[in-house]
Amino acid sequence: MQALILGSGAMGLRLRDELTAGGHVVRAMLGRPGRQPRPEPATLAPIDMAFEFSHASSTIGNVRFALATGCRTVVVGTTGLADPGNGPRALDTLARDVGARIVLAPTFSIGAVLFGRLAEEAARLFGRFDAYDPYLLEWHRRRKPDRPSGTAAALASRVLPHLPSKRRARLADGTGAPDPDTLEIVALRAGASPGMHLLGFDADGESIELRITARDRSAYVAGALLAAERLLAGPAAPPGLIHFETLIDDLLTEPTRPAAEAPQPDPSKEDLHALVA
Ligand SMILES: NC(=O)c1ccc[n+]([C@@H]2O[C@H](COP(=O)([O-])OP(=O)(O)OC[C@H]3O[C@@H](n4cnc5c(N)ncnc54)[C@H](OP(=O)(O)O)[C@@H]3O)[C@@H](O)[C@H]2O)c1
Structure with missing residues (x-):
């Protein structure tokens, strides 16, 4: 995927490392607005997925920037968001206005x-x-x-x-x-x-x-990447806000591996099975 990262703190850096290691392309990672000049959004296109992990005061501006690149799928993990202003309702409206989908979670740890x-x-x-x-x-x-x-x-x-x-x-x-x-x-x-x-x-x-x-931020990064994968690959949800919990619900209701693919019992453990039978 072609990714845009908004927020260049601990989460942004970790996401960049994981995306790059996974063979994805990080087109840009942008820090605090106003610190450095930002590129024109259109020059970054095409962006498949934007990740927003910054500060509540920057989130709406960052999401607008992501949408202005033409990107229509965004993962937002910044905490401290609240309606009216920058909370779930505001993000839902932003997404619906342009036919985008935004996944939001206060924690992306599965x-x-x-x-x-x-x-x-x-x-x-x-x-x-x-x-x-x-x-x-x-x-x-x-x-x-x-x-x-x-x-x-x-x-x-x-x-x-x-x-x-x-x-x-x-x-x-x-x-x-x-x-x-x-x-x-x-x-x-x-x-x-x-x-x-x-x-x-x-x-x-x-x-x-x-x-x-939690040992470090890796569980949050893994969940954010899972959310991105589900957004890009899953059956298209209608435009608007999607809660990460909903994605997990969908995952939990999917059929598990067919029996034919399940690991076969290890014959060397048969004695043990007899012991505990
Ligand atoms: N949902 C989850 O699973 C999850 C997991 C971890 C963290 N988070 C949340 O994600 C956000 C980022 O976490 P982090 O650990 O990466 O934080 P961090 O290391 O403090 O980085 C914050 C980033 O946001 C930028 N920023 C933009 N506007 C800012 C402002 N007005 N004030 C301060 N910083 C601003 C900072 O810019 P500078 O570099 O210029 O300071 C920095 O790049 C936080 O809200 C955190 O609570 C969520």
């Missing part, structure tokens, strides 16, 4: 998307038993400017409706014990952690924990 579903199911199960007290813990690098993380906030609002014993979720602060009907969110800031989220349920005799730990 693991994080699936983790959200596991968390919701866990809350549905454990929420039936008052003995299991739920809690949320997240850990990010010391310099992260906000807390709780967007992912922790999203997890809290996802699990809360399934926890009859909890009326609200709140960032742990102060020195006293929290109200029993509060879901505690603990935001730890230390070191260089790119992100850890943990949903736990604690009872007298046992503790159950679901945890997702």
Whole structure:
């Protein structure tokens, strides 16, 4: 694919490396608007796919720039977008106006998307038993400017409706014990952690924990590339905004590999099969 990258920070650089390594052509990677003169959009055509990972204040301008090249498929990962202005509705309108498709996600980590579903199911199960007290813990690098993380906030609002014993979720602060009907969110800031989220349920005799730990940005890059591939190869969705979760839903409902292609049982493991039968 012929790609355009908007945002030349950590994500932009990683995307450029992955695209190049995969044999794609990065026509341009553009940093903060106004820092350097930008080329005329038409001179970059043809662009198959634009990736927008910059800053919320630049996203709409960047997407307009991408569309002005004639590109009609865009992956947007910048966080902090909100309507009215630069949120999902604004992006949807931009896309529909020119017949483009834009995939948006606060996280392109496939693991994080699936983790959200596991968390919701866990809350549905454990929420039936008052003995299991739920809690949320997240850990990010010391310099992260906000807390709780967007992912922790999203997890809290996802699990809360399934926890009859909890009326609200709140960032742990102060020195006293929290109200029993509060879901505690603990935001730890230390070191260089790119992100850890943990949903736990604690009872007298046992503790159950679901945890997702990011090691670096590669999971986000992989998800952004998957979104791009699906946009370019998949059955054409109507113009407008597409949420990454929807693409994952489509993927999950696709048939799995036919049995003929599945790996055959290893005969050397037959004894083991007998042992556990
Ligand atoms: N959806 C996901 O899966 C996912 C994953 C990771 C990150 N993100 C989000 O993607 C965005 C970029 O992440 P990153 O890790 O690449 O960030 P970063 O390293 O800080 O890079 C940000 C880039 O945006 C540019 N920029 C444009 N307008 C800006 C402005 N008004 N203020 C500050 N910077 C501006 C920066 O320009 P300069 O180089 O001139 O500073 C830089 O090129 C962030 O919103 C981040 O939260 C999303």
